[in-house]
Amino acid sequence: MADNIARVFADAIATDPTRPLLTWYDDATGERTELSGATLANWVAKTANLLVDEAALGPGDTAGALLPPHWQTAAVLLGCWSAKLTVVDAPGAVDVLFAAADRVDEAAAWPAGERYALALDPFALPMRQVPPGFADFVSAVRGHGDHFTPYPGGGEADAALLARAEARAAEVCLTPGDRLLVDTGRYPDPIDWLLAPLTAGATLVLCANLDRSRLDARTAAEKTTRILT
Structure with missing residues (x-):
């Protein structure tokens, strides 16, 4: 059983980094964004470098994510796991918090050392107005390197998450080369829309609304x- 999310992601894109890995739709806005494995890997690396170089975080530190399923959320989560942060889903003190612009009011329940807001713009444009107490994630992350060498071994929660993901992939009958379409409104858990497909070697079509x-x-x-x- 795999116990390192960063390695699972690397293996998922190794065969052909140029193929579409994650395609994002929002039927409420007409948005469609397609990312190859290489492009998503760049965003993941930039996020991990942001956490390590700018926020001075590393193994054992914690991250909160007040984010919906989205391609940028995938980059945030995979970046956190690459830097061996533990991503928590219950309100409480964390070392870094990522929040969608429409959820920053919830941040009061999350004391955090660093705070990044995401507009989730389809073209990853910077925020026009950054919420007080937050940095704009897109503006902050763009200046960081496109390559990051994950720490050896998995993070504290990697094995448990990947065990759940492998079980879910088996339940859905995912196999290498599959292309999975997910209604993210009904399946918002990253196990469903991110980790299970990656563990199985499948690619993703994520559909909001x-x-x-x-x-x-x-x-x-x-x-x-x-x-x-």
């Missing part, structure tokens, strides 16, 4: 082989 009248056309266009809707 899924318009079910478009489902058949989308599964055909994206050549999906499995769906969670």
